[in-house]
């Protein structure tokens with residue numbers, strides 16, 4: 001047996017640091033603490049070491065406490081809160097943002113987004129229109145707490161990169177496993193939003209492969225679209241009977257797909273888009289505008305699938321579809337903007353993605369270029385031609401601009417001719433402007449240039465016509481150079 005006699009060096013004991021302690025596994029570094037504490041209690045350490053030791057303990061326990069708190073918060077977040085997420089590309093986002101921006105807590109948010117003329121908000125006051133570039137602020141990229149019906153709610157706004165553009169996603173959370181309070185809040189946002197847009201037409205356009213509300217406009221009365229009244233009346237009558245509450249069942253009982261398509265054709269600026277917008281407004285529908293000349297084919301299906309049950313879908317420039325190319329060429333080109341193939345368009349119009357109950361309006365400046373398959377009955381049930389302005393249209397456009405309306409606000413420097421004078425001048429103007437030469441858009445633009453006085457418009461009419469003809473010649477020449485190249 002080895003004995004220690006006081007002169008030889010003591011037998012080597014295994015160092016405590018070489019032993020793997022269970023405490024070390026759970027709390028790394030904690031195993032050494034008792035030894036240090038023992039020394040400290042025995043008074044073997046000087047003051048400086050005391051201080052160091054106390055700081056070390058603080059850091060050590062502080063770190064662990066922080067880690068446990070973070071973990072606890074995560075656990076509470078996962079198991080004891082409810083969350084509703086709202087995507088940027090959905091209209092629920094507009095509802096929520098409009099509501100948030102009107103709340104006092106939005107002003108207190110430390111991280112906000114400043115925007116000029118915030119399009120997504122629909123409650124911008126009319127009085128604000130006169131202010132030049134007004135600024136609006138809304139909470140952005142951060143989280144905010146607020147009280148709603150005695151519940152503490154958390155609003156989180158996060159920036160997300162979606163296909164090369166940055167969008168914001170919003171989530172609302174509350175404590176507890178029930179999301180009832182969040183749904184109540186969203187329902188309030190919806191009610192408020194519907195009140196704001198009730199006498200308006202919401203216009204949706206495609207953005208990043210989804211629909212986005214791009215504007216909310218006052219309903220345009222049908223009477224402000226100047227065209228053949230018989231044609232307009234018959235179109236409105238047709239849409240009215242299609243949207244009749246009993247119509248869906250009628251179609252379904254006869255196994256006829258419940259949808260209706262219209263083709264509006266004619267030269268640019270003759271009122272095709274204006275009438276579509278007016279139809280949407282008069283039937284209290286939202287309008288979804290899709291221009292085929294700036295659309296990628298692979299977005300077409302998802303856009304149609306996302307359409308609501310009742311809406312107007314306006315397909316502009318349908319002559320931009322390519323019908324003569326081979327299937328291979330179509331596939332090759334399908335990822336390019338403005339290259340939608342006819343087969344893809346026909347698929348969405350008839351396929352499962354096409355929503356029943358929607359009013360489809362297609363417009364074109366070149367009816368002669370359209371494939372017969374696209375405009376066959378069933379896809380297009382009614383065709384309406386839009387023409388350049390005839391005498392009657394010119395007179396009506398003139399009267400719209402110069403006759404006084406009850407709700408007009410008197411403007412400085414505007415000479416007001418009485419209605420009898422305006423009518424007389426309208427007849428003279430219509431006699432000077434050749435019929436079927438100028439579009440309503442051209443005439444309207446000229447009249448608005450001279451909106452101070454009807455007599456002044458008459459004085460400048462000849463000069464305007466000469467100028468417009470010259471401009472047309474220039475555009476034609478530029479066009480022919482492009483074609484030659």
Ligand SMILES: Nc1ncnc2c1ncn2[C@@H]1O[C@H](COP(=O)(O)OP(=O)(O)OP(=O)(O)O)[C@@H](O)[C@H]1O
Nearest residue numbers: 224225226227267268269270271272273274440441
């Ligand atoms: N028939 C019309 N009645 C009243 N306003 C019209 C008419 N036609 C055109 N306008 C006015 O001209 C402008 C352009 O009209 P709109 O966009 O409706 O024409 P469009 O036929 O759809 O043209 P495009 O074929 O180029 O799309 C609008 O501001 C509209 O108010």
